[in-house]
Amino acid sequence: MDVIRRIPRDVRPAWLFCGVGVVVTGMYFLLQRGATSQSVLYDVIGVTSALAIAAGVRLNGPASPLPWLLFALGNLLFAVADILFNIFVNPATPSSADYFYLAGYVFLVAGLVLLLVHAGGHHRVPALGEALIVTLAFALFQWVFLMAPLVRGEGSVAHRAVLTAYPAADTLLLAGLAGFFVTAAWRTVSFQLLVGSLAALLVADEVYGLDRNAYSNGSWIDGMWLLSYVLWATAALHPSMRELSEPRRVRRARVSRWRIGLLVAALMTAPTVLLVQWIRDAPLEVPAVVAAAALISGIVMLRLSGILRALERLRLRERAARGEALAAQAALAERNIRLVEADQLKDEFVALISHDLRTPLTSIMGYIELALDPDEEAPLDDEHRRYLEIVSRNSERLLHLVDNLLFVARVRAGKLVLNLNELDLGELAAEAVQAARPNAERAGLTLSLESNGPTLVEADHARLLTLLENLISNAIKFTPRDGSIDVRAFGSTSGATLEVSDTGIGLAPGEAELVFDRFFRSRNAMERQISGTGLGLFIARSIVEAHGGKISAANRDGGGTTFRIELPLRAASQPASDTAELVA
Amino acid sequence: MTAPLVVVAEDDEDILLLVATRLGRDGFDVLEAREGRQALELVRERQPVVAVIDVGMPGLDGLELTRQIRADESVRGTLVVLLTARAQEADVRLGFDAGADLYIRKPFSPTKLSTSVRELMKRKIGSG
Numbered sequence: 001m002d003v004i005r006r007i008p009r010d011v012r013p014a015w016l017f018c019g020v021g022v023v024v025t026g027m028y029f030l031l032q033r034g035a036t037s038q039s040v041l042y043d044v045i046g047v048t049s050a051l052a053i054a055a056g057v058r059l060n061g062p063a064s065p066l067p068w069l070l071f072a073l074g075n076l077l078f079a080v081a082d083i084l085f086n087i088f089v090n091p092a093t094p095s096s097a098d099y100f101y102l103a104g105y106v107f108l109v110a111g112l113v114l115l116l117v118h119a120g121g122h123h124r125v126p127a128l129g130e131a132l133i134v135t136l137a138f139a140l141f142q143w144v145f146l147m148a149p150l151v152r153g154e155g156s157v158a159h160r161a162v163l164t165a166y167p168a169a170d171t172l173l174l175a176g177l178a179g180f181f182v183t184a185a186w187r188t189v190s191f192q193l194l195v196g197s198l199a200a201l202l203v204a205d206e207v208y209g210l211d212r213n214a215y216s217n218g219s220w221i222d223g224m225w226l227l228s229y230v231l232w233a234t235a236a237l238h239p240s241m242r243e244l245s246e247p248r249r250v251r252r253a254r255v256s257r258w259r260i261g262l263l264v265a266a267l268m269t270a271p272t273v274l275l276v277q278w279i280r281d282a283p284l285e286v287p288a289v290v291a292a293a294a295l296i297s298g299i300v301m302l303r304l305s306g307i308l309r310a311l312e313r314l315r316l317r318e319r320a321a322r323g324e325a326l327a328a329q330a331a332l333a334e335r336n337i338r339l340v341e342a343d344q345l346k347d348e349f350v351a352l353i354s355h356d357l358r359t360p361l362t363s364i365m366g367y368i369e370l371a372l373d374p375d376e377e378a379p380l381d382d383e384h385r386r387y388l389e390i391v392s393r394n395s396e397r398l399l400h401l402v403d404n405l406l407f408v409a410r411v412r413a414g415k416l417v418l419n420l421n422e423l424d425l426g427e428l429a430a431e432a433v434q435a436a437r438p439n440a441e442r443a444g445l446t447l448s449l450e451s452n453g454p455t456l457v458e459a460d461h462a463r464l465l466t467l468l469e470n471l472i473s474n475a476i477k478f479t480p481r482d483g484s485i486d487v488r489a490f491g492s493t494s495g496a497t498l499e500v501s502d503t504g505i506g507l508a509p510g511e512a513e514l515v516f517d518r519f520f521r522s523r524n525a526m527e528r529q530i531s532g533t534g535l536g537l538f539i540a541r542s543i544v545e546a547h548g549g550k551i552s553a554a555n556r557d558g559g560g561t562t563f564r565i566e567l568p569l570r571a572a573s574q575p576a577s578d579t580a581e582l583v584a
Numbered sequence: 585m586t587a588p589l590v591v592v593a594e595d596d597e598d599i600l601l602l603v604a605t606r607l608g609r610d611g612f613d614v615l616e617a618r619e620g621r622q623a624l625e626l627v628r629e630r631q632p633v634v635a636v637i638d639v640g641m642p643g644l645d646g647l648e649l650t651r652q653i654r655a656d657e658s659v660r661g662t663l664v665v666l667l668t669a670r671a672q673e674a675d676v677r678l679g680f681d682a683g684a685d686l687y688i689r690k691p692f693s694p695t696k697l698s699t700s701v702r703e704l705m706k707r708k709i710g711s712g
Contacts, residue, residue: 358689358690358691359599359669362596362599362602362669362691363598363599365691365693366599366602366691366694367602369693369694370606370694373609
């Protein structure tokens with residue numbers, strides 16, 4: 001539907017016509033009242049407007065031009081009637097003018113009904129019901145105040161029939177308007193102009209009908225009729241007229257104040273009419289009032305029950321939707337719990353497996369040791385010794401992995417406990433460097449240590465050693481031959497800092513934060529097919545955080561990585577736990 | 585000087601042989617037990633200096649065995665070395681609470697186990 005609205009169209013012809021039309025209508029009242037020039041101007045406005053409607057159809061090319069052509073014809077018939085009326089100067093009823101006028105109404109009503117059908121309004125039964133209520137109420141007014149007196153009045157049957165036909169035609173016009181209004185397609189400018197035009201026409205007709213003897217050419221009522229012509233033509237010239245016959249997606253019926261007010265007003269019609277007639281001491285028109293009241297009440301009741309049913313449907317749908325939302329929420333919570341449980345189960349499983357791997361490892365490593373025992377009665381030859389040394393080294397690797405898995409499982413279960421003692425960080429670093437030196441030398445790397453004297457901290461010696469060994473062995477793993485690894489330990493008044501820098505492959509952008517995640521493997525490591533489990537740095541972070549410290553990684557200027565650990569002088573022991581990560 | 589007597593209680597045949605071989609080579613007289621009750625009987629009968637006990641045995645487990653040795657007037661002086669695959673803080677505390685003198689985590693170096701047993705014996709002689 002937006003596609004229709006977006007088409008840019010020229011609105012200038014419509015507003016130009018409207019402006020000129022209003023100005024000319026103003027000029028009508030400047031001319032001498034009752035003069036021929038005034039009558040001619042009136043007729044010119046009427047005919048021009050009728051032709052403008054036809055021009056609007058040609059200009060805007062609506063999908064269904066017929067309703068608008070009927071409008072043009074209806075207005076043209078009015079204009080012809082005006083001319084006849086002016087030629088014969090207030091002719092006696094029934095005159096030829098009357099026939100043209102009445103025929104005009106028929107075409108206008110037909111046009112409105114067609115427009116309504118094109119917009120799909122005939123499918124909207126509730127809205128049509130409301131239009132019918134309004135029409136019935138209006139019809140009651142028309143009958144009691146206009147038609148009944150005419151029917152019972154003086155004059156020939158033809159005279160009375162024609163006079164009565166006007167309010168009847170107006171009732172039909174109002175029915176069309178009401179139907180068009182409540183089922184309405186689009187509330188566009190053209191729609192508003194059309195409604196304005198019809199309203200002006202109806203008001204003028206009603207005032208004229210209530211006291212036709214008070215009318216003479218040049219009265220303000222003429223202004224209303226002229227305005228009706230001009231607005232109708234403007235509506236036809238406005239580009240938005242195209243959309244009036246486009247079907248619109250039906251919106252859900254709403255119980256607006258406007259609707260309830262309409263129904264109440266409809267119910268009040270019959271009593272009001274009775275009251276007015278009683279005050280005027282006029283005939284009460286009991287059959288008409290009773291018939292109208294019964295019909296209106298019946299339709300109002302139908303409408304009300306329709307509204308109640310719609311409300312009930314709405315309520316049921318809402319309840320169903322709320323039920324679904326609750327169920328979905330519960331399912332999600334359930335799944336979350338399952339995920340946490342599965343995660344815990346996995347950790348427990350890993351812990352169990354790690355324990356069970358220790359028993360076979362005891363045999364593997366123990367017997368290798370026995371076999372390599374130099375005091376053995378039949379010593380191994382060098383080749384077999386070398387084989388067993390390889391098995392031994394790989395058993396160590398396997399044990400390391402098992403230890404790491406167990407450590408991670410323990411951290412995740414919140415069971416990491418620190419054994420805190422005062423220690424010298426410089427000494428600890430020296431110990432770690434000492435242990436790693438053989439590996440570094442094998443890899444062709446320079447390993448250096450720098451520290452600024454004793455740096456005393458309260459920490460878990462074994463854990464910090466694991467931490468430093470992890471970082472240094474990482475650095476060895478990721479640094480190509482002839483590179484260097486620098487370990488620094490220095491203290492300040494607020495804390496202690498450990499740094500492990502290398503000239504290795506460095507981190508890919510955005511990885512500095514991620515490297516400490518469990519099972520994370522850096523892109524550079526994967527590309528170079530450097531093996532690993534992605535546990536070492538997770539363990540490092542867990543140890544640092546358990547001490548209340550911070551660890552960070554950054555690329556070093558000129559290539560390589562620097563890991564920096566900041567520890568408080570006194571460890572604020574806090575269990576490093578990740579178990580809450582899924583729950584949160 | 586006679587070889588010191590050691591009871592090794594371990595349900596895993598391979599580890600039992602490993603420990604027995606190492607200790608035997610290092611000059612110990614080794615008695616083997618494959619489950620807790622048998623080990624307790626051996627300890628009571630032969631009154632070894634040291635009992636090397638695996639924690640995770642079926643039937644009478646290592647911790648309970650240790651408690652019973654400590655509760656028995658005639659053998660409570662036996663040195664107890666516990667071997668275990670579980671070596672978290674809580675496990676170690678349980679072991680010492682039961683009355684173990686040493687707690688060794690699997691996998692262990694047989695040579696180091698042997699050395700530790702020797703040291704334990706020396707300390708005991710030194711202290712009493």
